[in-house]
Amino acid sequence: MDALILQFLNGLDKGSAYALIALGLTLIFGTLGVVNFAHGALFMIGAFCAVTLSKIFALSHTTIDPEKLDFLGNPAKIQSPYLVEWFGPNVGAAMIDWAVPLAILFAIPVMIAIGFIMERGLIKHFYKRPHADQILVTFGLAIVLQEVIKYFYGANPIPTPAPEMFRGSIDFGVLIGFDPNAIIYPAWRLVYFLFSCLIIAAVFAFLQFTTFGMVVRAGMADRETVGILGIDIDKRFTIMFGIAAAVAGLAGVMYTPINSPNYHMGMDFLVLSFVVVVVGGMGSLPGAVLSGFLLGIVQSFASMNEVKSLLPGIDQIIIYLIAIIVILTRPRGLMGRKGVMEE
Amino acid sequence: MFGLERKDTTLFLVVIAMTMLAPFLLNPFPQGSAMAQFNAGYPDLMQRFVIFGIFAIGFNILFGLTGYLSFGHAAFLGVGSYAAVWMFKLLSYNIVPALILSVIVASLFALVIGYVSLRRSGIYFSILTLAFAQMSFALAYSVFTPLTNGETGLQVYTSDPQYLLGNGPNVTHLFGLEMRSTTTLHLGNWSFDFGVGYYFCAIIMLISFYVAIRIFRSPFGMMLRAIKSNQTRMNYTGLNKRPYTLAAFVISGMYAGLAGGLLACMDPLAGAERMQWTASGEVVIMTILGGAGTLIGPILGAGFIKYFENIFSKINDGVLHSWFSWLPDGIENFVVKVLAPFFGEGWSLSMGLMFMLVVIFLPGGLVEGGRRIGAMFGRGKADPAPAPKPAE
Numbered sequence: 001m002d003a004l005i006l007q008f009l010n011g012l013d014k015g016s017a018y019a020l021i022a023l024g025l026t027l028i029f030g031t032l033g034v035v036n037f038a039h040g041a042l043f044m045i046g047a048f049c050a051v052t053l054s055k056i057f058a059l060s061h062t063t064i065d066p067e068k069l070d071f072l073g074n075p076a077k078i079q080s081p082y083l084v085e086w087f088g089p090n091v092g093a094a095m096i097d098w099a100v101p102l103a104i105l106f107a108i109p110v111m112i113a114i115g116f117i118m119e120r121g122l123i124k125h126f127y128k129r130p131h132a133d134q135i136l137v138t139f140g141l142a143i144v145l146q147e148v149i150k151y152f153y154g155a156n157p158i159p160t161p162a163p164e165m166f167r168g169s170i171d172f173g174v175l176i177g178f179d180p181n182a183i184i185y186p187a188w189r190l191v192y193f194l195f196s197c198l199i200i201a202a203v204f205a206f207l208q209f210t211t212f213g214m215v216v217r218a219g220m221a222d223r224e225t226v227g228i229l230g231i232d233i234d235k236r237f238t239i240m241f242g243i244a245a246a247v248a249g250l251a252g253v254m255y256t257p258i259n260s261p262n263y264h265m266g267m268d269f270l271v272l273s274f275v276v277v278v279v280g281g282m283g284s285l286p287g288a289v290l291s292g293f294l295l296g297i298v299q300s301f302a303s304m305n306e307v308k309s310l311l312p313g314i315d316q317i318i319i320y321l322i323a324i325i326v327i328l329t330r331p332r333g334l335m336g337r338k339g340v341m342e343e
Numbered sequence: 344m345f346g347l348e349r350k351d352t353t354l355f356l357v358v359i360a361m362t363m364l365a366p367f368l369l370n371p372f373p374q375g376s377a378m379a380q381f382n383a384g385y386p387d388l389m390q391r392f393v394i395f396g397i398f399a400i401g402f403n404i405l406f407g408l409t410g411y412l413s414f415g416h417a418a419f420l421g422v423g424s425y426a427a428v429w430m431f432k433l434l435s436y437n438i439v440p441a442l443i444l445s446v447i448v449a450s451l452f453a454l455v456i457g458y459v460s461l462r463r464s465g466i467y468f469s470i471l472t473l474a475f476a477q478m479s480f481a482l483a484y485s486v487f488t489p490l491t492n493g494e495t496g497l498q499v500y501t502s503d504p505q506y507l508l509g510n511g512p513n514v515t516h517l518f519g520l521e522m523r524s525t526t527t528l529h530l531g532n533w534s535f536d537f538g539v540g541y542y543f544c545a546i547i548m549l550i551s552f553y554v555a556i557r558i559f560r561s562p563f564g565m566m567l568r569a570i571k572s573n574q575t576r577m578n579y580t581g582l583n584k585r586p587y588t589l590a591a592f593v594i595s596g597m598y599a600g601l602a603g604g605l606l607a608c609m610d611p612l613a614g615a616e617r618m619q620w621t622a623s624g625e626v627v628i629m630t631i632l633g634g635a636g637t638l639i640g641p642i643l644g645a646g647f648i649k650y651f652e653n654i655f656s657k658i659n660d661g662v663l664h665s666w667f668s669w670l671p672d673g674i675e676n677f678v679v680k681v682l683a684p685f686f687g688e689g690w691s692l693s694m695g696l697m698f699m700l701v702v703i704f705l706p707g708g709l710v711e712g713g714r715r716i717g718a719m720f721g722r723g724k725a726d727p728a729p730a731p732k733p734a735e
Contacts, residue, residue, distance in 0.1 A: 144696055147695060274470060313482055317482060
């Protein structure tokens with residue numbers, strides 16, 4: 001039982017990442033009707049926002065202390081970060097420690113700006129082109145973005161730790177009435193899950209309870225009529241593209257402590273998140289979230305040793321297998337609407 | 344000639360001349376000169392030009408004619424390589440059984456995947472092929488390690504049975520003609536390499552190109568084009584499109600398997616990384632860059648990408664400095680600093696940018712670019728063919 005719960009939790013954090021990326025993909029597809037193969041790259045850029053901020057925070061100058069000697073007998077060099085000097089040892093050190101969560105504030109404007117530039121500069125010209133062209137141009141863009149990041153940050157993964165207080169594990173079993181040490185779970189993954197729930201709730205609330213969101217939903221249902229009513233729907237869809245980019249970026253920011261970011265993490269996630277979108281149903285936001293969590297959980301159950309001994313290799317292919325079955329039996333996906341991307 | 348129209352015959356003859364004279368054409372700069380690094384006339388690279396040319400020609404039969412965008416074609420290439428290496432392990436280093444088996448295995452594989460994937464079209468088809476290819480890639484690394492040798496890659500060991508080896512050579516050969524052997528011709532400062540392997544691949548490529556022309560011009564090819572231009576109308580006319588698309592899918596899978604088998608014949612190794620989805624993306628890029636739906640486009644695209652991959656990636660900062668040494672020092676350093684990200688290690692950045700520019704401005708690829716330039720100088724025809732549009 002405790003093993004099952006542990007796998008369930010493991011699935012939740014992977015599922016959160018899938019759900020967030022798929023949510024952004026679906027926002028773009030549902031509003032603009034564009035198949036965005038560069039969405040994985042946006043996830044990666046978000047992760048590198050966190051890397052950049054923690055590098056900026058760690059900027060320091062070196063002083064030589066003649067009193068102390070290092071292990072080679074030379075005068076010790078002391079690195080003192082500027083932040084500590086400016087804000088005092090308490091606040092400065094705390095800021096360096098909390099660089100990843102603080103990167104959220106840094107990433108939101110950056111990602112929205114990137115989203116705007118992408119939509120106005122490139123995607124806008126592809127509304128009328130076939131889906132295959134959209135896939136190809138955004139695929140090219142994804143290669144370009146990933147190579148740019150590789151040029152500036154190198155090819156190796158860059159470890160970016162979580163704040164000190166979340167670095168350990170928590171004994172999750174005790175909280176729900178199991179013996180101590182039955183279910184040990186890394187604290188940051190729980191934070192990631194809660195964070196993604198928050199973002200998903202915020203996106204849905206924004207669409208459901210604001211006038212802006214209402215107009216966007218109307219535009220998703222019938223773009224032409226909304227345009228005839230005198231509403232500049234294109235402008236709002238551009239803003240939605242920015243928001244979708246920000247959602248992918250935030251998913252990337254918070255993912256850095258789980259997996260050290262490298263330049264091809266976007267491509268690794270892209271294929272899976274497309275599968276998630278298709279399983280959930282193209283254009284359906286609840287479908288994307290649901291299938292994200294579902295596939296994450298299924299994948300982590302498939303990687304249990306008991307399952308693997310029964311069906312070897314199943315953990316590698318289970319997601320694709322589900323996708324194939326869903327596309328063949330329910331072409332609209334789990335919650336897809338009628339008439340979206342049908343032949 | 345060859346049962347082709349005059350225009351196609353000319354094209355075919357040009358391609359024959361180009362591939363046969365490639366060791367000269369690709370080696371325009373004398374040895375030891377500053378430009379010698381742009382020479383691509385060595386057998387290893389020329390082999391890759393023609394092998395990936397075959398791969399792209401096959402992909403074009405599917406994508407260019409029917410508009411079905413497959414993102415999993417590398418799976419067939421990988422399967423073909425594995426089949427060929429198994430033939431080397433079991434029989435002998437003769438490449439004929441290896442190629443035959445790789446084509447057969449790839450076609451069976453394509454038949455199964457195509458039968459399932461072609462039930463959907465558009466993006467669903469792309470995702471289905473992608474899913475199948477990723478599954479094969481993952482399984483080659485895990486469950487099928489006895490067949491694929493996992494991460495090490497499949498290769499021939501001395502302990503392998505090789506029942507028909509006898510006294511035959513210990514390298515890949517065609518009835519005794521070793522693929523590796525080369526003859527070098529020295530002419531003044533120039534030296535030209537003629538590899539047996541290259542010419543063998545080139546002849547296979549010419550045969551596949553000829554078959555592709557015949558397919559393009561046949562009633563079957565017309566049918567495929569009709570599927571691309573308007574599926575609904577096809578359905579209303581009472582035609583079942585599935586057998587046609589499936590045939591196109593299997594044929595292009597066979598081409599991919601042949602290319603994979605040839606790769607293994609030139610270097611008896613096979614690894615799962617040949618099946619990864621980025622490898623499938625590469626053949627998509629080649630075909631689009633050259634011009635999807637045209638005859639010569641895929642070959643041009645494949646040559647272009649492979650040339651970039653091997654030659655562009657060798658240009659490092661030192662080479663750039665030597666190019667711009669005529670500029671004043673400050674400006675020279677600045678120019679080199681600006682250009683450096685696009686050369687050497689960053690060649691895929693240039694490739695990505697070029698690919699984007701082609702998709703945005705030249706949907707017909709290099710072929711359409713050439714046609715437009717021709718029209719500009721008034722030689723070409725006034726009405727350029729409309730850009731091929733992949734079907735939904």
